[in-house]
Amino acid sequence: MRVWLVLGLLVSGVLALSFSQRAGNPAPALIPGGQWFNSPPTSLQAYRGKVVLLNFFTYSCYNCQNSVPTLKDWYSKYKGQGLEILGVHTPELSGDYAAANVKQALQREGITWPVVQDNDSATWQAYANHYWPAFYLIDRKGVVRYVQAGEISSSYPNSIKSLQAQIEKVLGE
Amino acid sequence: MSSLRLLALCALLLVTGYGLCASESGIFYAQPGQKVEVRLELRLPPQFALQKRSQFWLISPFAGKLLEAKASGRDWPQDPQHYLQSFDLLVWKLKVPAGTIAGRYPLQFKATVYACDEGLGLCQKHALKAVGSLVVGQQEGTSKLVRLELPRP
Numbered sequence: 001m002r003v004w005l006v007l008g009l010l011v012s013g014v015l016a017l018s019f020s021q022r023a024g025n026p027a028p029a030l031i032p033g034g035q036w037f038n039s040p041p042t043s044l045q046a047y048r049g050k051v052v053l054l055n056f057f058t059y060s061c062y063n064c065q066n067s068v069p070t071l072k073d074w075y076s077k078y079k080g081q082g083l084e085i086l087g088v089h090t091p092e093l094s095g096d097y098a099a100a101n102v103k104q105a106l107q108r109e110g111i112t113w114p115v116v117q118d119n120d121s122a123t124w125q126a127y128a129n130h131y132w133p134a135f136y137l138i139d140r141k142g143v144v145r146y147v148q149a150g151e152i153s154s155s156y157p158n159s160i161k162s163l164q165a166q167i168e169k170v171l172g173e
Numbered sequence: 174m175s176s177l178r179l180l181a182l183c184a185l186l187l188v189t190g191y192g193l194c195a196s197e198s199g200i201f202y203a204q205p206g207q208k209v210e211v212r213l214e215l216r217l218p219p220q221f222a223l224q225k226r227s228q229f230w231l232i233s234p235f236a237g238k239l240l241e242a243k244a245s246g247r248d249w250p251q252d253p254q255h256y257l258q259s260f261d262l263l264v265w266k267l268k269v270p271a272g273t274i275a276g277r278y279p280l281q282f283k284a285t286v287y288a289c290d291e292g293l294g295l296c297q298k299h300a301l302k303a304v305g306s307l308v309v310g311q312q313e314g315t316s317k318l319v320r321l322e323l324p325r326p
Contacts, residue, residue: 061296092287132295149297151294151295
């Protein structure tokens, strides 16, 4: 009996942990400390009232690079309706850590939205994220509404469709 | 270990963020003063390539030291500098000190696995753990390698 009680508590803990960063929960804060590009240091709190697409990426990631044109398209198309994109640059390779390399890559890719370095993976861990690229759609009240991982490009049209549909839905609320 | 206890242990380890439940424990046998090969098999979901910077460690049951093993195998044609398409077993050669008391010694493995999937268009990073046992000074049985499995996205 006691074993089952312990097991039950453990399993409920597992479920709570597994779903804590998923849709329907408040978005964890960005962990401060990283260098910002295209913006002074900011927080998710400052974006209340906006819809935020939080993008975990690293500039050396091929799938992340391929996703940039879609993000640019959405940034110009939906910014007027309240969409903001925030990039969280979590390194994968050793060269990804240097701020100068990140800055150069952002210029090369033409990324104009705010990006913060997450060199110690603190924000990555706060979101219990495991993927590059990953997208967390946060509504105007600061709640994570949708999570998607993987390249969004013409090579993966269904990925574009699913994420875009969610963006339009949340923007329309 | 009863299945109930194992399930409880899995739940606890999931709560603490480790992927032990995606692993299979192994067992190895040796005599004091001998060298023993401890082997770990990493399994990735289909279509995944392993980043060469992935790290694999064994905590030595004798000195408590972290021993690293490097993944090797066949390069991934799309990015041969950074990725492996297929890879060999990871092997650690452990020296069992002479005079080691007979018994069962825990083998703890830690890994930071980076892998990319062209089919899904993503890369992932997971910290994984696995355990095994080294039986010293007893009648030798059939060794069983440790398996570590990267979860599907």
